[in-house]
Amino acid sequence: MCRWLAYSGSPILLKEVLYEGPNSLVGQSLHSRMGAEPTNGDGFGVGWYGAPDTPGMFHSTEPAWNDDNLRELAGHISSPLFFTHIRAAIGSAVQQTNCHPFRHNRWLFMHNGYINEFATIKRDLTLAIDPSLYPLISGQADTEVLFYLALTFGLENDPPAAVEQAIGLVEAVAARHGVPHPFQGTIATSDGESIWAFRYSSEHKSRSLFYTTDVPTLRKLYPGRELFREFSDDARLIVSEPLGDVAGVWNEVPESTYGIVGPDHAEMRPFQPKAPTTQVPVRA
Structure with a gap:
C-alpha cells in the first residue's frame, strides 16, 4: 500500500512534515509501521496550493528517501494546504503519470488502497467516465479512474456524494463480474479551501487513517512544547499513520467515515457508498 499526508492551516514549509519527527512521511517510505508493506519506494508526489488558481504538483519515480530534488523543494515551498503521497505500486507501472496526487483544475485527489481485480472491471468503469473528462x-492507476469517476458524479459540487457514487459504482460493477471485496482504502481530496478525507472498504477492514487533535487543546496538554506554539489554531494533519507517538495528538478515523476540514470547521460523518442512478451524468 501507500502512505499519505494532508495538511491545512497557516503556511508551513513542506519539510516540517516530510522530514521532521520520529516517524516522518519520508521515514515511512523506508520503515512504515502500519502499512501493508514497510517500504514504499515506487515514487512520490506533492501537490500544494499557493498564489496561482491551480495547485502546483511535483512527481518523481525516485524513492522519496533518495531524492535530492524533493528535499530541496520541501525546504523552500511554504503552503497553507498541501498533499504528499509515497507509493507502493500494485498492478500499474512505476511511472510519473501513476503517482499521486492527481489534479483537475483546482482539485487534488489521492488514495491509499486498491480496486480489487481492477483489470476485470476497468473497461466498465472507464466507460462510465464523462466523455469530456x-x-x-x-496513467494506468485505478486511483486516477476513481478520481475521474468522482468528477463525473459531481466532485466539484458535492464531494461526499460524488465519492459515494464513484465507490458505489465500483462495487456494483464488481458484483456483476463476481469480484469480491472490490474497494479498499483511504482517500483525500481538496479544492484548496477544504479537505475531505474518507476511510472505507467493502469488507469493513480499511487501511489506517488518523487526524490531529485541535492545536488549542494540544497547547493546554503540553504548555511547554514549542512545536504546538508554532502551528496556527486551525492547523490539522490527516495521515495514513502518525508522525510521532506523543499521547493525545493522534486520533483514528472510524471505519466507514469521512471528515471535512476547513478554515473554520472540522467534523466527521458516516460514509456509505451507493451506486449512481445514471452511470454517465451530463456535465454542464
Missing part, C-alpha cells in the same frame, strides 16, 4: 486520463 476521459481524454484527460494519462
Whole structure:
C-alpha cells in the first residue's frame, strides 16, 4: 500500500512534515509501521496550493528517501494546504503519470488502497467516465479512474456524494463480474479551501487513517512544547499513520467515515457508498 499526508492551516514549509519527527512521511517510505508493506519506494508526489488558481504538483519515480530534488523543494515551498503521497505500486507501472496526487483544475485527489481485480472491471468503469473528462486520463492507476469517476458524479459540487457514487459504482460493477471485496482504502481530496478525507472498504477492514487533535487543546496538554506554539489554531494533519507517538495528538478515523476540514470547521460523518442512478451524468 501507500502512505499519505494532508495538511491545512497557516503556511508551513513542506519539510516540517516530510522530514521532521520520529516517524516522518519520508521515514515511512523506508520503515512504515502500519502499512501493508514497510517500504514504499515506487515514487512520490506533492501537490500544494499557493498564489496561482491551480495547485502546483511535483512527481518523481525516485524513492522519496533518495531524492535530492524533493528535499530541496520541501525546504523552500511554504503552503497553507498541501498533499504528499509515497507509493507502493500494485498492478500499474512505476511511472510519473501513476503517482499521486492527481489534479483537475483546482482539485487534488489521492488514495491509499486498491480496486480489487481492477483489470476485470476497468473497461466498465472507464466507460462510465464523462466523455469530456476521459481524454484527460494519462496513467494506468485505478486511483486516477476513481478520481475521474468522482468528477463525473459531481466532485466539484458535492464531494461526499460524488465519492459515494464513484465507490458505489465500483462495487456494483464488481458484483456483476463476481469480484469480491472490490474497494479498499483511504482517500483525500481538496479544492484548496477544504479537505475531505474518507476511510472505507467493502469488507469493513480499511487501511489506517488518523487526524490531529485541535492545536488549542494540544497547547493546554503540553504548555511547554514549542512545536504546538508554532502551528496556527486551525492547523490539522490527516495521515495514513502518525508522525510521532506523543499521547493525545493522534486520533483514528472510524471505519466507514469521512471528515471535512476547513478554515473554520472540522467534523466527521458516516460514509456509505451507493451506486449512481445514471452511470454517465451530463456535465454542464
